[in-house]
Amino acid sequence: MWKNYFKIAIRNLSKNKLHTGINLIGLSLGLGVSILIFFFVQFESGFDTFHQESEQIFRIERHQVEEGGDLTSFSTPIIAAPTFESEFSQVQYTTRMIGGSAQAYLDDETTQNQSFLMVGADFLEIFSFPLLQGTKEQVLQDKFGVVITEEVSKKYFGDDNPIGKSIRMRMGDNFEEYQVTGLLKDLPTNSSIQFEMLINDQNLDFSVDEDSQNSWFNVYGDTYLKLNAGQTKESVEAGVEAMMKKVLGEEYVEGEYVFTLQPISEMHLTESSNYGMIEATRPTLLWILAGIAFLILLIACINFTTMAIGRSTTRAKEVGVRKTMGADFGQLVFQFLTEAFLTTLAALILGLILAETLIPTFNDLFEKELSLVYGPVQILILVGLVILITAMAGAYPAFFMSSLKPIKVLKGNLSIRFGKQALRKGLVAFQFFISFLMIASTLIMVNQMEAIRDYDLGFDQNMVVLVDIPEVPSTSFVKSINEGFSQAELYRQALQKRSEVQSAGITIATYGDDAFWDGGFPTPEDEQFNFRLNFVGGEYVKTLGLEIVKGRDLNPTPGSDSSAVLINETFAKAMNWDDPLGELLPSKRIGNHEIVGVVKDFNHNSLYKDIEPIILAKSPETIFSGINMLMIHSATNPKVMVKGHGSDFESFRIMLENEWEQVFPLEAFSFSFLDETVQKQYVADERLGKMVFLAACIAILIAAMGLFAMAALSIAGRTKEIGIRKVLGASSWSISWMFNKEFLIITIAGVLVGLPLSLYLMQTWIAQFAIKSWPSWLNFTVLGIAGILFTLLIVSAQSYRATQMNPVKTLKDE
Template identity: 30%
Template sequence: MFLNYLKIAWRTLRKQQGFTFINIFGLAVGLACCMLIMLYVLDELSFDRYNAKADRIYRIQSDIKFGGNDMHFAVSPDPMGETLKKDYPQVEQFVRLHQRGTWSVKRAGETTNLREDNITFADSTLFDVFTLPLVSGDPKRALAEPNTVVISESAAKRYFGNQNPMGQALVFDNNRTFKVSGVMRDMPQNSHFHSDFFLSMLNDDYQWGQWLSHNHHTYLLLKPGTNPTAFARNFDTVVKKYIGPKVMQFTGSSLEKFSKAGNQLSYWLIPLTDIHLHSKQQIELAPNSDSQYIYIFSAVALFILLIACINFMNLSTARSANRAKEVGVRKVMGSERQQLIGQFMTESILTTVLAMLLALVIVAIALPGFNKISAKSLSSAQLVSSHYLPFLIALPILVGLLAGSYPAILLSSFKPISVLKGRINVSFKSAGLRSGLVVFQFAMSVVLIVGTIIVYRQITYIQTKNLGFSREQLLTINNTYSIGNQAETFKQEILRLPGVVSGSTSGFLPTPSERTDCAFFAEGQSDGNKSVHMQAWSIDYDYVKTMGMQIVQGRNLSKAFGSDSSGIILNETAARTLGYSNPIGKRIWRFEDAQLQVRKLYTIVGIVKNFHFESLRRNIGALSMILQPNSGAITFRLSSAHITDLVPQIEAKWKQMAPGQPFSYQFMDDSFDEMYRAEQRVGTIALTFAALAILIACLGLFGLAAFMAEQRTKEIGVRKVLGASVPSIIGLLSKDFLKLVLIAILIASPIAWYAMSRWLNDFAYKIDIEWWMFALAGLLAVGIALLTVSFQSVKAALMNPVKSLRSE
């Protein structure tokens, strides 16, 4: 019986080639979009799950409110992990990671360095907590001794080729030699942090035991059966016992007074598998994603699939008049309703299976481009893995059942006597369900169009907003500390080149970077009443000028004032937090050592206009700038006419003065744009899928318009004979669809407003959602619908009425 169903279904599909093409192509595009988004979503959800003990690993998060700042860190004090393991038996193990950014690395005995990112110091317990298999070395002892390093297989090949790297030496920053004590497999892509080099924590240049400094990412491995929520309550005890005395020493007040003054110092645990999508803390090991994008893309996939299914249902029910007599004849010949439903469901599933095969081809073709847009490394081979294959088999069957159920029930319900006498009414106007489905299709399309418009408007706003400094024509040479005391000489040599306007040496740049803050107090104060918790940037005399910043009160740091070695510039936020009506000449102090013994006074000499040095998702925080040597980077302001010629000249000078050191540079506007790559990717993906959703909806609309015109052929002929003009007939055939699209716009607008308002809430600086965005989306939807319907309407209106009325 099933083979008979299949044979008849195949013949029917071949007979109705136009209908079959629209259905299969529309379903294929919908299924392909669904599979691409499924690959993306499942990859996002898989982060850190490769760890065998992932369900027991938690990271300590810090929430601090002090000195006018409300801070949320992914780091905690360095003694925290060890103390928790010592005091609480629920902690099986802990590990700390301390990322040290970009270093120059070379093999011992060689002169050429390579630039390596994300050099990380780690405790010897790293391999007890995380699943990072070693191909060489003992995980228990790999980082237990000083001057040891564990490298990835990729790094081993990069530096040692086919030689055995075990026991070989690598030199970091030209002066620190580490012995390779282990080689690990490359870390999986779906990890919230990556590193090719783990150095022994015993070599981290750090003043240990700082309960008030937050610089280490600390992970706890809890024993099986431990309730993490209950365990986290122990942080209150830890704060009172260990941090309270330090707060007293730091501020001169008890922890109770500290809290009553509106300050906060609290800690909590986040599961390892939640970090990538749910952690929005500062000082992450790498940029995280956002769970809202998972919900958005999942909803988009569902909507596109539903739109494709709706097309199938609409076209099938619209064809019911053509198949009514077939149903009547089958029933007269003895077919029961269940058999007819089976026949029509077989056609539906066959259509979706064919669409799935075409969808797999589309996915294979589209995946490289999708990977580029989404910054992923997804493979079509994943679709046939054990995790995806059951879903891949079930998807066409489920879609076939969903899309084909209503048409099958409708068609099988026709009364044989009525249909054979031509009494069945299947006019377009009476098809309420079809109208509702068209409204749903275009409502979802309008939501996607509005979302795309708002995302691109926000990105444009970010890229054109006045940041408080001039980021254009700023070229930063990275890692200039590698040339030691020649950094200043290199700077002066470059300043002599034509087209170089100015230059400044500093490792602190007005682009987002993970930097720690420190507390400053007003002179004579230590209780937090007149204090500010802020970043302290080490700069030189030319920094403010080179960056194009504006001094709004006082003056810049200057060589003309010998006392400026203890001078300080604050931004407007810091000055406002301190509460001074006239801050110039006032003095503030901070502790200069980890033991909280040495204080240094600074005199406020100037106030710089607020500028953005973090993401526009955050308000401008407090910041200070002091004179202090820091040769981490040198930034030059170039004239626009010489940029192309200057970069090769600067590189040549670098190679002359720093042979063997990697030359690395970046334009500041590129660094700034890098922050919003995620938003740009979301905008591009949203635009792509919005276009595809509209394409699928229009395919269905095109098919419906064709069937409507076919059903009304004789009516149109009569109207033309009675004198109706072509434009009036086009209007008659189009107005029903336009009504549906207008209803869709009215339904979609509040949904789009709510969804995009939620998205924009993540930005401290954002656009306003304006009426014209919805009007533009509506005009686009109406225009697309008109174009889709007009072809069939014009064709029907131009038809010779003699042909349509010949049989009357």
């Protein structure tokens, strides 16, 4: 019996090659894209779940409650880890996690920049990163012991066993010998925490003085803890206020400075731009992608359903004969569902091939390392998709066809349209609605991102190269910055002598979300004033093309203007200063300083955020002496910003590298483009726009195939009517318009619903930008007209062919 069901299903599918082909192509496209998206969503949702007892692992989040609101960050004081461990019996292990880098000898003559994480000795007790050699209790006990990944081991030692071998890294003023004590398997791709090397946080002595290590108001890196089994984060958070009162003493103010715990399961998926030192993804992105996958599948399923209904006339007599011969309702339902199942199964195989083909492009788009691994979860997803599509696409036709009355069918009393025109038209209209919704959303995204790219940021980013200057480790933060600037000045002066260079400046921060440091000071009225801070040197203002609206620029000569600062217009407005040049920063602590100029507002942040008050200073002492809050968001080593002439970058790069080798012969040369740094801020939304565009193209293709098939079925069912109309004198144009009118109404309905809904839905997405741009009504009008013309083209091509048939052939059997 089962064999006969499959035989009949295969015969029916092969007999109707056009409809089967359209269903296969539509479902294959839908499944191929959907499989990629569903696997991606499952991959992103599974981040950090490989850690044993992950429900007991938390990250500490810091909250500073001020007049301007609750400032939150995952940067925490160094002293937080040992204090939480000693004050709370619920805490089993704690670890700091502080990122850093150092020059390391790759061989006897070559150095390179080596990144690392400084962590506590219990890091591997908390996190279940697979250790291939060494024991997790011992590998991080020694200050000069390091744990490296397989990839790093190959880089330094080839295929040799790395355990016991040494890596020389510059820490402080000297190169130190670090012995490899542990070897980790390369980290899982679904880990939020990524690193190449682990070293003990005792090495903080090289870069942070003792006072800073014990200060609750100097923050460095993240802090993690693991609770004992059965303990909850609420039990720890309930005691935080008492702990802060104890450790701060006279500085304690109730509710002003507290800590909460974030479960590790909530780290990776966050809407906040504040996600610390980890890799994060916005949950909204996953919801949008999952919605896109579902809509594409829905369009493909609608094609299946509408074509099955359209073919009802040809299958009706088959149902009548089979019922007369004794087939019951259940057998017929199963027969039609078998056909839907076989079509879906074939489409799944083609979809998997398509997904495997597209995955490199998908990984490039989202900068992931996703692979289609067919484990139990993935198999369940695929089985679920087959069942879902079989049910969605085959259930209604199966139950509808199987319920036909054999007497009406065989006597010819059954209407050719079966009374289901409204349903079929509704499904086709829904296809067009989804298609226009996606197209309009793509149009809105493209227009917004184009506006972002073309927006005047207030500075010149073209042909500006950022060259990283080696960090000068020191326990004195000020000394580290000043010596870094001294090194940067040597390189800058060498470049200034070259004719290829227009100008060169020095900066600590670049541009983008939180690139500028956060600072704050108390005013004489005991109010907290927060601002953004950057330390600069050389011809910084000239290199970026910033406009001085009042006063003058900072003197580029080293040692001059050490007490001078520049502010932006927003800073002056916040202070209600008409003439800032005669004013002083209203801090109770800041010593000798002078506001020498006001720069026109420029976008130091991405265009997701508004412009904030800014201070540009040459000397750290001037600012550090008077602030009570400092949050560092970027590396502390300076960068030289170089603006070149012309557009021949390759020769310009060679010049930069040659001068580098003269000034820093043992250091690795590293550079980036300012315009690329600026554009990276919008990568996530650029990717989303591309994905929506791809989905829109697939939706249009599937909908076009559905429209083609439905027009063909509609015309095929009315060939005798066409013949009669032609005999009675109807023109080809009038007959063609009869069919076009039917489908144009469907198209216009899709446009009238899809376009306004896209405007409504995209308001949430576009609201995240400080700069907003909507397409003009003309763009939407053109889009609607294009959709109408698209429908006219497809239906007219089908109807014209039908009107050219000789009516004698269509009417001779009457």
